[in-house]
Amino acid sequence: MLTESMEDYLEMIYRLIQEKGYVRAVDLAGALNVQPSSVTRMIQKLHEEGFIQYEKYRHIALTDKGKRLGYFLVWRDAMLKEFLTLLNARVGVEEQVEGIEHYITPPTMCLFRNLVQYFRTHPECLEELQAMNRLNKYPEG
Amino acid sequence: MLTESMEDYLEMIYRLIQEKGYVRAVDLAGALNVQPSSVTRMIQKLHEEGFIQYEKYRHIALTDKGKRLGYFLVWRDAMLKEFLTLLNARVGVEEQVEGIEHYITPPTMCLFRNLVQYFRTHPECLEELQAMNRLNKYPEG
Ligand SMILES: [Mn+2]
Ligand SMILES: [Mn+2]
Structure with a gap:
C-alpha cells in the first residue's frame, strides 16, 4: 500500500501531465510546495514501486499502473x-x-x-x- | 487542534470510564495496545491541554472539557x-x-x-x- 504522501505525489503527477502534457521534478516541487530533495526521494520510491518511468534530467512519465492509480486518485x-x-x-x-x-x-x-x-x-x-x-x-x- | 493519536486516547478514556467507571494508565496501555511509557507521555499532554485530571498512581478522570470532547469522539x-x-x-x-x-x-x-x-x-x-x-x-x- 502507498503512503498518504506517495498518493498525493502520484495524484499531482497525473494532474500536471493532464494540464501541461509533461512534468519535471521542479514543477512537482512547486506544485506541492516541498523541497526538491523530497521530490527526488519520492520519485525514486514511485519508480521502485513501478508507478513512474524516470531518468535523471528527463521528464517524469507514468507507467500503465501509474496511470490507472493516478486516474483513480x-x-x-x-x-x-x-x-x-x-x-x-x-x-x-x-x-x-x-x-x-x-x-x-x-x-x-x-x-x-x-x-x-x-x-x-x-x-x-x-x-x-x-x-x-x-x-x-x-x-x- | 488535537493530533490523531490524542483523539484516539481521549476516545478510549471516555469509553473505558463508561464501561468500568474508572480508568488507569495500565488499562489504557492494554486497550490501545501501546507501551506504558507512551501512555505516560500522552496523559501528560492531555492533562496540559485541560482534558483530564491526573495525579500519579491515581485514576484518570475527565474534565468537563474532556467529557464533552470524549462524548463527541x-x-x-x-x-x-x-x-x-x-x-x-x-x-x-x-x-x-x-x-x-x-x-x-x-x-x-x-x-x-x-x-x-x-x-x-x-x-x-x-x-x-x-x-x-x-x-x-x-x-x-
Ligand atoms: Mn491528501
Ligand atoms: Mn482513529
Missing part, C-alpha cells in the same frame, strides 16, 4: 469534494478531503459515487435532505 | 460506522473509520447524521440506493 479527490459540496458542507471541504481520501477504498468510493448519483437524479430527496441540514446544525442536536 | 466513530454499514460497505469499515474520523469536523458530522436519519426514515429510498450499489460495483463503472 484524481477521481476520488473530485468525487469526495462533490459529495461534501452536494450535502452543503461549506467550510473546510478541501482540508477534510485531503485528510480522509487516503483511507477510502475503491468499493467505498463506489458507494459515495452512487449516493451523489442518487441525489442528482432525485432532486426532491436532495431538497428534503438539505432542509434537514438547515434545521439540525449541531451534531448531537 | 465516541459518537463520531459510531456514526461513521453506522453510515458506512447503512450504505452496505462490508469490508474494512473499522479501518476506514479509524483513518477518516480525525479529519471530519462537527458540522460535517451533522451532515452524515442527517443522511443516516434520512435513509432510516425513507426505507424506499434506501432500497433504491442499495439496488444501485448492487449494480455498480466498480468506482468508474
Whole structure:
C-alpha cells in the first residue's frame, strides 16, 4: 500500500501531465510546495514501486499502473469534494478531503459515487435532505 | 487542534470510564495496545491541554472539557460506522473509520447524521440506493 504522501505525489503527477502534457521534478516541487530533495526521494520510491518511468534530467512519465492509480486518485479527490459540496458542507471541504481520501477504498468510493448519483437524479430527496441540514446544525442536536 | 493519536486516547478514556467507571494508565496501555511509557507521555499532554485530571498512581478522570470532547469522539466513530454499514460497505469499515474520523469536523458530522436519519426514515429510498450499489460495483463503472 502507498503512503498518504506517495498518493498525493502520484495524484499531482497525473494532474500536471493532464494540464501541461509533461512534468519535471521542479514543477512537482512547486506544485506541492516541498523541497526538491523530497521530490527526488519520492520519485525514486514511485519508480521502485513501478508507478513512474524516470531518468535523471528527463521528464517524469507514468507507467500503465501509474496511470490507472493516478486516474483513480484524481477521481476520488473530485468525487469526495462533490459529495461534501452536494450535502452543503461549506467550510473546510478541501482540508477534510485531503485528510480522509487516503483511507477510502475503491468499493467505498463506489458507494459515495452512487449516493451523489442518487441525489442528482432525485432532486426532491436532495431538497428534503438539505432542509434537514438547515434545521439540525449541531451534531448531537 | 488535537493530533490523531490524542483523539484516539481521549476516545478510549471516555469509553473505558463508561464501561468500568474508572480508568488507569495500565488499562489504557492494554486497550490501545501501546507501551506504558507512551501512555505516560500522552496523559501528560492531555492533562496540559485541560482534558483530564491526573495525579500519579491515581485514576484518570475527565474534565468537563474532556467529557464533552470524549462524548463527541465516541459518537463520531459510531456514526461513521453506522453510515458506512447503512450504505452496505462490508469490508474494512473499522479501518476506514479509524483513518477518516480525525479529519471530519462537527458540522460535517451533522451532515452524515442527517443522511443516516434520512435513509432510516425513507426505507424506499434506501432500497433504491442499495439496488444501485448492487449494480455498480466498480468506482468508474
Ligand atoms: Mn491528501
Ligand atoms: Mn482513529
